[in-house]
Amino acid sequence: MTDDRTTLAMLSEQLADAVATAGAALVAVHARPRLPSTGVHWKDGVVVTTEGTIRRDDNIEVTLPDGRRIPATLAGRDRGTDLAVLRIAPGSLPVATLGDPATLRPGHLVLALARLDEGGPRAAFGAVSATGGKWRCWKGGEIDQWLQSDLDIYPGFGGGPLVDAAGRIHGVNSGGLSRALATTIPVATVNRVTAQLLERGYVARGWIGAAMQPVQLDATSRQRLKHEGGLLLLSVEPDAPASRAGLLIGDVIVAIDGQSVEGFDQLLDVLGAGDVVGKKLRLEVVRAGQPVSVDVVIGERRRAR
Amino acid sequence: MSTTFLSDPAERLRASVVGIANRARGRRAAGAGAAIAWSDDLFVTSAHVVTASHATIVTRDGRAVPGDVVRRDDERDIAVVHAPGASVPAVATANPATLRAGSLVFAVGHPFGVRDAVSVGVLQAVSPLPRGYGLNGKGSFVWIQADVRLAPGNSGGPLADAQGRVIGVAAMVVSGVALAVPVPDVERLLAGIT
Numbered sequence: 201m202t203d204d205r206t207t208l209a210m211l212s213e214q215l216a217d218a219v220a221t222a223g224a225a226l227v228a229v230h231a232r233p234r235l236p237s238t239g240v241h242w243k244d245g246v247v248v249t250t251e252g253t254i255r256r257d258d259n260i261e262v263t264l265p266d267g268r269r270i271p272a273t274l275a276g277r278d279r280g281t282d283l284a285v286l287r288i289a290p291g292s293l294p295v296a297t298l299g300d301p302a303t304l305r306p307g308h309l310v311l312a313l314a315r316l317d318e319g320g321p322r323a324a325f326g327a328v329s330a331t332g333g334k335w336r337c338w339k340g341g342e343i344d345q346w347l348q349s350d351l352d353i354y355p356g357f358g359g360g361p362l363v364d365a366a367g368r369i370h371g372v373n374s375g376g377l378s379r380a381l382a383t384t385i386p387v388a389t390v391n392r393v394t395a396q397l398l399e400r401g402y403v404a405r406g407w408i409g410a411a412m413q414p415v416q417l418d419a420t421s422r423q424r425l426k427h428e429g430g431l432l433l434l435s436v437e438p439d440a441p442a443s444r445a446g447l448l449i450g451d452v453i454v455a456i457d458g459q460s461v462e463g464f465d466q467l468l469d470v471l472g473a474g475d476v477v478g479k480k481l482r483l484e485v486v487r488a489g490q491p492v493s494v495d496v497v498i499g500e501r502r503r504a505r
Numbered sequence: 506m507s508t509t510f511l512s513d514p515a516e517r518l519r520a521s522v523v524g525i526a527n528r529a530r531g532r533r534a535a536g537a538g539a540a541i542a543w544s545d546d547l548f549v550t551s552a553h554v555v556t557a558s559h560a561t562i563v564t565r566d567g568r569a570v571p572g573d574v575v576r577r578d579d580e581r582d583i584a585v586v587h588a589p590g591a592s593v594p595a596v597a598t599a600n601p602a603t604l605r606a607g608s609l610v611f612a613v614g615h616p617f618g619v620r621d622a623v624s625v626g627v628l629q630a631v632s633p634l635p636r637g638y639g640l641n642g643k644g645s646f647v648w649i650q651a652d653v654r655l656a657p658g659n660s661g662g663p664l665a666d667a668q669g670r671v672i673g674v675a676a677m678v679v680s681g682v683a684l685a686v687p688v689p690d691v692e693r694l695l696a697g698i699t
Contacts (some may be wrong), residue, residue, distance in 0.1 A: 208511065212609040212667035215627060219607030235637030311607060311627070316635040323607040324652035325627035352652060355680045356635065 214365055215311065215325065221367030222313055223321025225296040227262035229272070229286065229359060231255055236263070238314040238360035240372060245290035246398065248390055249359030251277045252376040254284045262286065264293050267318035276397030280341030280405070281389055282374045285397040296361065299368030301345050301386040304328050312351040312373050312382060314360040326351040329381055336465070337377045341403075342472045344388040347371060348381040406471030406479075407501035408447075409440020414463045415452060417486065425491055427484075429462045430454035445496040448487065455484035471498065511611055511625055514669030519621045521596040522613045522662055524563035525550050525586065539614040539662030540586060541671060542593035547698065549691055550661030551676055552577050552584040562588040565621065576694050581646065582676050583686055583694050596663065598688045599670035601631045601649050610651050612675055612683070614662030626653030631687060638680050649673040649685040 228236040229249050237253030239262060247262060254260070260272045270288060277284040304310070305328060312324040332346030349362065353375040361369040362384040371384040396403045412431040422428060430452040436443045453461055456470050470476060477500045485492045525540040525548065538554030540562060548562060555574050562570040572588030604610075611625040628651050634644035649664060655678050663671040664685040673685030 208514070208609065208667045215609065216605035216607040219627075220605060223606070235635070316637075319630055319632045319635075320606050322629040322650070323627050324629070325607070325609075352681060354629075354652070354682055355638065 215309075215323075218311060218363055218365055218367035219313060219321055219323045221297070222311075222361055222363040222369055223315065224265055224294045225369070226313060226315040226321055226360065227264055227288075227293065228315045228317060229253065229260070229262050230269075231260045235356050236316055237356055237358050238316070239286065240296050240359070240361050240369060241293050242296055242390065242394060244295055245287055245292075246275070246394065247272060247286040247288055248372055248394055249284050249286065250372065250374045250376065251279055251282045251284040252374070253358050260286060262288055263315065263318055265315070265321075266293075276401035278341065278393050278397060278403040280339050280403065281337070281343065281385060281393050282339060282341070282376050283372065283385060283390060283393045283397070285394050296369045297367065298387050299364055299366075299370045301331075301347055301370040301384070301388075304331060304347065304364065304370060306330055309365050310349050310351065310370075311363045312349075312353060312357055312360055313363055314354070314357040316356045322354075322357070324351045324354060324357065336468065337383075339377070342389070342469070343385060344392070345386040347384040347386050348378070349384065351382040353382045402503055404477045405501045406473070406476040406498040407440075408442045408471070408496055408498065409437035410442040410447060411435045412453070412464075412467075417452070417454070421486060421489060425454065425486060427454040427460060430486065431461055431464070431467060441496050441499040445483075445494050447483075447485070447494055447496070450487070451492075452486040453483050454486055457481045471501070511623065511667075514665065514667065515611060515613065515623045518596065518613050518663060518665050518669045518671070519623070520565065521594050522621060523548065523565065523591070523593060524615055524620070525554060525560055525661060526563070527555060527557045527560055538658065538660040539675070541661070541663045541674065542591070542595050543585075543695065544595045545593060546587060546589050546591045547695075548572065548586040548588060548591070549674055549695070550584050550586060551674060552579045552582045554661045555584045555586060560586050562586065562591050564591060564593055575698065578694050581686060581690055581694070583674060583691055585695060585698065596671045597669070599666055599668075599672050600689060601628070601672035601687050602689075604628050604631070604666060604672065606630060609667040610653055610664055610672070612653050612655060612659055612662060612664050614655070614659030614675060616656035616658045618658055624654040626651055626683070629682065634679065638682070640679050647687055647690070648676075649687050651683045651685065653683045655683045
């Protein structure tokens, strides 16, 4: 046998080992008609999957690696990041071994895993395609790292993990966040959202109760106030944080908490932070050409369901 | 690791893969599907590739060798073609049941007419299809399910393990998953043919 054949057989064995290792912490989630989705046993008694695959709130069951089917309860769901968290009886199966997605670079070999029934884990194979920093997906949630791969997310693979060649889990794959490539919700985002879902059943996002539009400041104001632009208030809801703080239609918010604001992204970053609700933040506002400071106590955004 | 990756096992397997088409009188056969040399003149392919009782094997060096369909199982989608004088090197086989999910597999075929094209991926399962993957009642057969790209023209060609041993016969794609008929089912059909 030549060296090449040995090396290739070893790679094949290593990939199969990675599937077996990570697969021991996977369940099939039965929360929709026909095809189950995949869940990762993230912490003891806590299963993470994608929100889009949870079609009912009750009568949810999971299939364990040993084939047993046990009940699960929905702890919470977050549409913004496409994550849902289930509780199951502790000690039901091994807990996932997590990796650090920051160590993944384009070209690294990775696997997408699934469990669809009482059979073994299933695998798809490919490479990391692109990585990057924090981004906001079209569903509105904040994703801590950009992590895309050329893996095929087959039916039922949603909610399953992205696994490296050593079997470490780097996040949860979602078929719903991007069309062209498989998108992985990285460990940090899963940890952050899971903590909130376990604590209160949803992810609290900040709200000030005003409609806004990004605008450029005029040349004199730009020079005088050292800000390029801001968010122009178009309407202010009654009995909302903005109106209680005395913000007026026509005000231009140029900074929040000392950070310049020129568009929605900076505002959403502030309002999306996990602990922002109830906090008092200082807004720098241009009102009738004059700089004004306004303190706003951030409220909580009403939820869709 | 050397940069040759799969090229050695792939090259050996490609030598045992031929094109195959229904034999139409007076017309030169085109490569409609692939077939695997089980011995030097006995070829295995998909039943849906050879719908008539005669078929023409097209070897890698361009010889068209007439053959007869000697066995077929339309239900399992496997056919056996005897083409005397073809003299193509026979494949080595392995039972897919010995492979674990995530093991490397590769396919050789003629996707969209591209001769002897190699595609690579991993094994998903060797089992009936999961509930929810519809296949008109055939989902209860044991299928090799793999994350590997197949296209029209791969039908009848081999799916092999990392060492180039054939584990199944490429049959179709369902819900994006490549399906192949496992070697033990092929050998059941071959039983008794010498």
